[in-house]
Amino acid sequence: MSACRAPRRLTSRRRITLLAAGAAAASLTLSACGDGASGGSSQTRFVQGKNGVATVKKDDRQPVPELSGETIDGKKLDIADFKGKVVVLNVWGSWCGPCIAEAPNFAKVANETKGKGVQFVGINTRDSEKSQAAAFEEEHKVPYPSLFDPTGRLMLRFPKGSLNPQSIPSTLAIDRHGRIAARSIGPLAEDELRKMITPLIAEK
Template sequence: MKTRPLLWTAACLLLASCHAGTGTAGSDEKSGPVPAAERRAAPDLAGDSLDGKPLRLSDYRGKVVVLNAWASYCGPCRAEVPELDAAQKHLAAKGVRFLGLDADSDTAGGRAFQRDHRLAYPSFSDPSGHQMLKFPRGSVPRGVPFTVVIDARGRMAHVHPGPVTEEELRDLVLPLTHA
């Protein structure tokens, strides 16, 4: 019976890192687009994808990038997958690229999530959290999901805490494709 408190504690910790987007969960960023003159450079995330292939954010310079942080245990992350998929299909014609950032501590869970949800874009595997730590302190929420829209110059144009909809992504991304 001693395992029940341990399981309860583990479940609470997992859920605590997954938020429903009701606030910025520790982010200092204002909600809404960041004016071009005030944008911070996005960190150069580099590592392996969940498929084991090298992946580097700077390889996408010159393109608008939607970077979505997620975890397989996160209910809101699962709920937003159809929205991200629809947005990706619509925005790909505008040259927008999508990347994921898997916050799972177990890469097998991330690979299963990617396969089961048929994510059509690569995701960084970040079991140790090193990729997340590359973001400037307070620039992204502490919990997943969150989405960072990166302009063609590699700067963070918007940070969206919590789940995102296709309509929200279109509104955030389309102005950047004309800049």
């Protein structure tokens, strides 16, 4: 009898693991290409603006998690290497309509703010092949690197209660000290993107 129990326990553990993985995947699937926005609270300590951009006061900002890996063009990239700069982190997919709509805005603002200590970085997700993401970057003349994250594992690294990416596209603004200062859920117009990062450029 005991020889039969061990396989059943192992199967149960596997089932729990698969269910947990499925729940995480479902959570990301439901939020794909979303345009909703979450409000702030006393626990999250961020304030949801009328334009869909949530911001955090300097003293309440949480550090961005470790985000590193391989870029679409096969190079190594670590967000921590950009400490001292304002980092604009955009989560996107080549299959996502709102991502296509906002791409020219990001390319333009990235080029214009590069000399002001701003570094744009993308996180490409849900593209099964790098070639899909590379074609998107070429078509839209994206001037900055993107981490290749087909399974969405990098998005799951953000701490609970922080300004974490909750849809595709999502955009995070990270201050010069490596802390999450603002987040937008959904596509951004050019003026909205500028309003999101201009205060951080002015910070010391």
